[in-house]
Amino acid sequence: MAGTFVNEALIGKKDGAGELATPALVIDLPAFERNIKTMAEHCARAGLTLRPHAKTHKCAEIARRQIAAGAVGICCAKLGEAEVMADAGIENILLTSPVVLPRALDRLMALNDRIPDLHVVIDSEENARALEAAAEKAGRPLNVLVDLDIGLHRTGIAPEAAPALARFADGAKHLRFKGLQAYGGHLMHIEGFAERREKSLAAMDVMKSVKDALEKEGILCPIMTGGGTGTFDIDPEANVLTELQGGSYIFMDKQYNDVEGANGNVPFETALYVQMSVISNNTPRLATTDAGFKSFATDAEPPLLRSGAPEGASYFFFGDEQGGILLPKGESLPLGAVLTAVTPHCDPTVNLYDAYHVVEEGVLTAIWPIEARGRSA
Structure with a gap:
């Protein structure tokens, strides 16, 4: 696995960032802080609560910084992530995937006892009944939201079936129905803004129709949560969400950098890189x-070189442990040369590392552990 060695001795050392044991996961601190500020200010202007997704970073220090900047709490994709964040003192967590296995339900109820503000999504009556029984046994009610399928088909209940599930949750003695979740993951990386806007607003209309139907029955939806980095500047226009679940905005990656914003580029900067070193150079170019x-992560294009290589150079995967750099004619790289690359997909790349190396103006200023790395259950 990458990132099993951390470089504490280099903290505060001038040019220490260039001496990291590689490969290393590096955060550009000023860019990272600007991204946090930009999203927090955007949500404040739009009248939205920000609930960023911790699956992106899996790091308690980052979660604390997001909350300090105004986020109400965090999202977690998996129960294991939520347990780690609770261990670190994060007290407001939304689990965005259903929890269904019996042993997981026991862990969920234990977590519900530990923190004051836990929410979990449901997308079937079978799961809702299991949660109701578990909450009754635990002796403490559980907050739930109905997860809507707005086109991704990964999780979520069909919108036409959602009111019945919400009625069940609202009437359950040991569940507290709090609202709806809708995430259009299939929309986030549509590159053209106009097409992404059209499809995202249509998905938000579906969410609104379910809310309106419930409210006609007297069932309120105080939390309407969803959206993401790819639609952060579209979702507020629909006037449906109360919470925005952006995650990747803190780092950005090649996939999100390719997405067109309302005025061209999105206002977030690349803040996450992998630093690597040349270990062999015997073949020309x-x-x-x-x-x-x-x-x-290898689910997308190869990494994009940002610094350390001559113009026109490109990276290709060269094996489990090695990467190749194709060089223009007449160019070479010396042994030990340090290169940085933009991650193709930030979330699964983060899960390969033990720690972030936090850099400011070439100086390694901190090392932040990735405590929830590998917590996929």
């Missing part, structure tokens, strides 16, 4: 680095 398949 080719260098080998120490960062391969195990250092990057």
Whole structure:
């Protein structure tokens, strides 16, 4: 696995960031802080609560910084992530995936006893009944939201079936129905803004129709949560959401950098990089680095070189442990040369590392552990 060595001795050392044991996961601190501020201010202007997704970073220090900047709490994709965040003192958590296995229900009820503000989504009456029984046994009610399928089909209940599920949750003695979740993950990376806007607003209309139907029955939906980095500047226009669940905005990656914003580029900066080093250079126009398949998520394009290589150079995966750098004619890279690359997909790349190396103006200023790495259950 990448990132099993951390570089505490280099903290505060001038140019220490260039001496990291590689491959290393690096945060550009000023860019990261600007991203947090930009999203917090955007949500405040739009009248939205920000509930960022911790699946992006899996790091308690980052969650605390997001909350300090105004976020109401965090989202977690998995129960294990939520347990780690609760251990670190995060007290307001929304689990955005259903929890269904019997042992997981026991853990969920234990977590519900530990923190004052836990919410979990449901997308079937079978699951809702299991949660009702578990909450009754635990002796404490559980907050639930109905998860809507607005086109992704990964989780969520069909909108036409959602009112019946909400009625059940609202009438259950040991559940507290709090509202709706809708996430259009299939819309986030539509590159053209106009098409993304049209489809996202249509999805928000579906969510609104379910809310309106429930409110006609006297069932209120105080929490309407969803959206993401790809639709952060579209969702407020629909006037449906109360919470925005953006995650990748803190780091950005090649996939999100390719997405067109309302006025061209989105207002977030790349703040996450993988730093690697040249370990072999015997073949003309080719260098080998120490960062391969195990250092990057591989569900998207290869990493994009940002610094350290000549213009026109490109990265390709060269094996589990190595990456290749194709060089323009007449160019070479010396052994030990340090290169940085933009991650293709930030969330699964983060899950490969133990820690972030936080850099400001070339100085390593901190090392933040990725406590929820690997907590996928």
